[in-house]
Amino acid sequence: xxxxxxxxxxxxxxxxxxxxxxxxxxxxxxxxxxxxxxxxxxxxxxxxxxxxxxxxxxxxxxxxxxxxxxxxxxxxxxxxxxxxxxxxxxxxxxxxxxxxxxxxxxxxxxxxx
Numbered sequence: 001x002x003x004x005x006x007x008x009x010x011x012x013x014x015x016x017x018x019x020x021x022x023x024x025x026x027x028x029x030x031x032x033x034x035x036x037x038x039x040x041x042x043x044x045x046x047x048x049x050x051x052x053x054x055x056x057x058x059x060x061x062x063x064x065x066x067x068x069x070x071x072x073x074x075x076x077x078x079x080x081x082x083x084x085x086x087x088x089x090x091x092x093x094x095x096x097x098x099x100x101x102x103x104x105x106x107x108x109x110x111x112x113x
Contacts, residue, residue: 009033013038035049060072
């Protein structure tokens with residue numbers, strides 16, 4: 001399979017590809033492709049030897065609950081915050097703490113009469 005991947009990459013460049021995206025490929029194979037092909041090679045889960053890396057925003061920010069793909073790295077855990085915020089909001093509504101006077105529209109003095 002490695003030889004096939006390298007050959008396919010070379011064929012694509014030979015056919016006019018101006019860049020390659022190598023995804024889920026062994027780092028050793030991606031390194032060979034990057035060294036042999038004279039175009040920019042981007043990697044997604046293809047090791048550190050590509051010309052650049054492509055990561056998915058929600059994975060980087062930790063917006064996805066549950067495990068990320070092996071190659072992805074989360075720099076934050078932002079998925080927890082919205083869940084906690086919605087739980088806090090629901091709790092305040094259930095306990096009649098929200099909406100309070102500050103967050104409610106009122107009639108002007110004497111308008112009800």
